[in-house]
Amino acid sequence: MPASSLVEDILEPELPICDPHHHLWDYPAGRYLLPELLIDLESGHNIESTVFVECGAFYRAAGPEELRFIGETEFVNGQAAMAASGRYGKLLACEGIVSRADLTAGAAVGGVLDAHIRAGNGRFRGIRHAAGWDASPEVRNSHTNPPQHLYAVPSFRDGLRELAKRRLSFEAWQYHPQLPDLVALARAVPEAEIVLNHVGGPLGIGPYAGRRDEIFAGWARDIKLLASCPNVVVKLGGLGMAICGFDFHKRDVLPGSLELSNAWRPYLETCIEAFGPKRAMLESNFPVDGVSCTYATLWNAFKRVTKGASAAEKAALYRDTARRFYRLDG
Template sequence: MTGVDHGPGIVDAHHHVWDLSVRDQDWITGPELAPLRRDFTLADLAPEARAAGVTATVLVQTITAAEETPEFLAVAAHSDLVAGVVGWTDLTAPDVADTLAGLRAVPGGEHLVGMRHQVQGEPDPRWLVLPEALRGLTAIAGAGLVYDLVVRPHQLAAAIDAAQRLPGLTFVLDHLGKPPIASGELAPWAERIRRLAALPNTVCKLSGMVTEADWNSWTVDDLRPYADTVLDAFGPGRLMFGSDWPVCRLAATYAEVVAAAREMTAGLSPAERHDVFTGTAVRTYGLTLTAPPDPPQDTPPQDTPCA
C-alpha cells in the first residue's frame, strides 16, 4: 500500500526516533529486538508517513534521559511534520514545575504537549499514586500539559486511581494499556479499560497493537476485539491513531499499521473517523497544524495485513 494516497490530514499521534551514536537505547536487547538496533530518523519516517496521508505527528520519548526531551523539541522546531512532543522528566523530583518551565523556554519549547514515564517498567503496580508521583502529575497539569500512560493491564487500577484524584489532568493511554492480544484474552483488561474510560479526563491511543499480537501471523481479526472495546468505551471522540513507528516494524510496515486501523474503524461515520485519525489528537494535545485537515478519505477494502 506504500505510495497510495489515503487522503490528507491524518495525525500520527505516537512515534519515536533515535540515533544510537547520540544515545544508546538500552531497552533494545536480545535477538527479537535486533531489527530495532539501528538509527531511525525523521528522514526515514517522512516518506512512509506521507505515503499514508499523514501530515502531522507527535514524537514521543523513548528513554528516561533528561537530555532527550530538549533534543526532540529541537527536532520539532526544524520539522514540518512533527507538531508535538511528549517528553520525559523525573516525575518524582521536587522541581518538576521548574523543569517544565525550562523545557518551554528551549528552542522548540512551544511544541511540548505532554510528558510520560515508562511506568510499565516500575515494579510497584501502584507507582502512579505514590505521593511523589502525584505531586509530579499535579505539576504537569499546572503546566497545561497532558500525561501519557504507558502501563500494562495490571497497572490500570493505579491509572484509574490517579485519573480520579486529578480530574484537571488529561491522561492519554498509550497502546490500549498493552492488552494480551497474542493470547486472545479480554478479561480482566476490558473491564479495567471501561472503568478508565468512564472518567472524562481520559483518552486512548489506537496504537501498539501489532506488537502485542503474534508478530509473524497477526490478522486484523485478532486485533478487532480490542479495538472494538476501546471504541465502545472511549468513543471516537476520545480515541486517536498512533503508529508506534519504528517499534511497529517488528510486526508490520507503516502502511500495514495504517491499513489495519482503517479497517478496524471502517464502520464509523466520516466524522467519527476524522476524530480517530485527526480531531482527537489535535484537541487533546492542542496541536497547531499547518493546514486545516480534511477527513480521511475512504479506501477500498484491503487484504488483511500481516507481518
C-alpha cells in the first residue's frame, strides 16, 4: 500500500465520532488487530467508539459448520474487552459487534443467532450475510459465494425474520445493480432493521469502467427508492474500495482530503438528501478503504463534504444515528 506524504491538519478535531464500520483480521497478507486499529483511531479525530463488522476473521476450526462463525464474535468480544478495560484510554473499540450467519437456513438460524448473543457478552448487534454478485469475472463476488438474487430466496427472508424477532439488525452488502433486490427485501420484511453498506456498492471496474455518469444516474434512482423504505438506513463510505473505480489505490502518493471529497461528494450528498441525517451514518470501512487514503484523511474528506451541515445534522451523521441504530446506549 502506498503511504501518503500529504500531512493535513485535522478538521473539526472536537467533533465526536462513532465509526460504525471497520474490520479486524490477521491474514498472511496483512494484520489489522486492536493495536493497528488504535493507531488509526488516535490519528487526530475524536473517535469515541466503533462497531466491528464481519470479515471472516477467526472462525472456529472445529465443531458444527453453522456454529463456526461464532468464533469471530468470540474473538472480537475479546478485543472489545481489552479496549473497555481503560488501559488504552477512553475509546470503546468494538462497542458493537456484527458477525455472520447463514440466513438461508431460515428458522433454523435462530440457534446460531442465540449463540452469537451469548458469545458477544452484550455487544452482539446483528448479522451481515454478504450478497455481492456480478456476472463479470472482473468483479469479485462476496466471500459468502452468494447466488445472483440472494435476497429473493424464501429461506433467506425467513432467516431475516429471525433476526427481527431478536431485535438484531441486518447489514446489506451488495453491488449497485442489486439495489432493486434490496428494495424488495425491505418491503417484504418491513419489521427488519436494515443498514445499507457502502452507499450501495457503486461499481466502477470491469464492464462498469468509464460509465460513471450513466451508472450514477441509475444508482441515484435506486437509492431514492430504497430511502422510501422506513426500515432502511445507510452507511456513508466504502468509496475508497478499488471496486468503485476511482483508482486512488494505484497512485504512488495517496490523495488529500480535498480531492477525495470532490470525488465522493455526489454519492454522499445524494444519500444524505434521500435518507436524511437521522438515517445516515459516516463510516471508515478500514482497513479496506486504506488502499485509497489514510484514516485521518478519510474523516477530513467527510468533514469537507458536511461543512455546511448544522450542528444537529453533524451530530447525527457522525455519531447519533450509529449509536441509535446499534443500540449502543441501551
